[in-house]
């Protein structure tokens with residue numbers, strides 16, 4: 001594997017997770033069958049649910065297994081909205097800079113289901129300002145939902161979720177947090193969080209891709225998006241992914257290393273090696289796994305290609321937008337102009353990251369920066385950047 005700085009896109013499968021998955025694949029039964037093979041599969045599924053619930057501070061019945069973070073976010077936003085609309089509530093509050101799973105769900109609800117979405121501005125560090133949330137919630141009385149990303153997947157900024165949830169609760173507005181990038185990096189206690197729903201994904205914490213969960217308060221009302229056999233509290237029909245759940249639970253139970261010293265070494269090293277680089281996101285309230293920079297005069301894609309040539313995997317922002325030559329909506333939401341925002345580089349750490357990885361990156365970054373800047377200048381000369 002290359003020197004890997006793209007753990008926010010996906011992090012390598014942990015050995016314990018792989019072993020749990022291989023073991024569970026040997027179990028033959030369908031967890032809904034009543035014979036002993038089925039009951040064995042059911043037991044494994046429920047043990048995984050209990051492990052996940054214990055780690056996140058919720059009741060096992062509040063864990064709904066899904067096919068990943070995107071599906072969890074879709075179920076939370078659309079499911080809660082569709083139930084609330086029956087009571088005449090059709091307004092949803094969301095900050096700019098959310099993951100596309102949220103943005104596209106909200107746009108879809110607006111275009112097809114009569115939702116009204118109120119977008120909240122971010123400050124220059126990507127933070128949602130609690131007083132702005134309070135003012136907005138006070139303006140209307142038909143709120144269906146407030147949805148917010150717990151920690152931004154591009155710039156790493158951590159939102160004051162407890163404060164935001166307390167405000168929304170005063171207005172009796174249910175809150176959904178997209179905790180896909182926050183889970184395991186921050187301590188989460190769902191019971192005391194004031195949240196109605198929380199989305200998580202296995203492959204961001206060392207589990208397999210295509211596996212996730214929605215934690216849904218047992219008192220929260222939501223409509224299913226997938227209909228069928230009534231599994232998962234009748235909110236997500238379909239035979240459960242027992243092996244995926246076992247692998248997810250194993251990843252949840254494993255310790256995550258303290259990444260802060262590595263992240264600080266990375267940030268300090270890059271800023272020293274390239275004094276023109278600018279750290280984006282909140283300098284203090286940011287994920288221990290995230291370093292995100294702007295390199296003036298460069299295109300983020302050039303930086304990524306040049307690093308790749310040197311055996312280093314990085315990204316410009318969300319993997320879900322990879323290949324789409326678009327400036328990050330998160331950076332635009334933070335008030336940056338298109339030109340500054342186009343020189344973004346995201347470096348994210350995880351359980352396999354080492355100090356040697358960080359030092360290899362710091363060694364090559366000045367040369368990569370110079371090359372990307374020259375490419376940026378020559379593109380501008382021929383009008384490609386206009």
Ligand SMILES: Cc1ncc(COP(=O)(O)O)c(C=O)c1O
Nearest residue numbers: 068069070099101153180181201
């Ligand atoms: C904040 C956030 N939400 C949702 C998702 C989607 O998760 P998944 O890849 O499991 O569908 C991601 C993945 O990049 C993410 O970072």
